[in-house]
Amino acid sequence: MVTNVSEKDKTLQEVIDWCERLETEGRRLAYALLLQNEMDAYGAVIGQVNAYGKIADHCRSMSSEVPNQSEDAK
Secondary structure (H helix, E strand, O other), rough: OOHHHHHHHHHHHHOOOOHHHHHHHHHHHHHHHHHOOHHHHHHHHHHHHHHHHHHHHHHHHHHOOOOOOOOOOO
16 A cells, blocks of 8 residues: 555654643643552553653654655655
8 A cells, every 4th residue: 555655744743743642631640640649540640651652752763754765766
């Protein structure tokens, strides 16, 4: 299946934005749980926050274009 490079980039950016939003929301929730001394819940939420951050980092590191194989390469 052939996919346009710009569509891949757009999709990756959507995943990155989604992960970053959930990471931010999770940090707020984790902080609130920490203030309430809910350590078990805090640990679970921090695990999720870290996972979203790692997914976003991985997506950022993915190259959607292989050198010399671009449609624009001459």
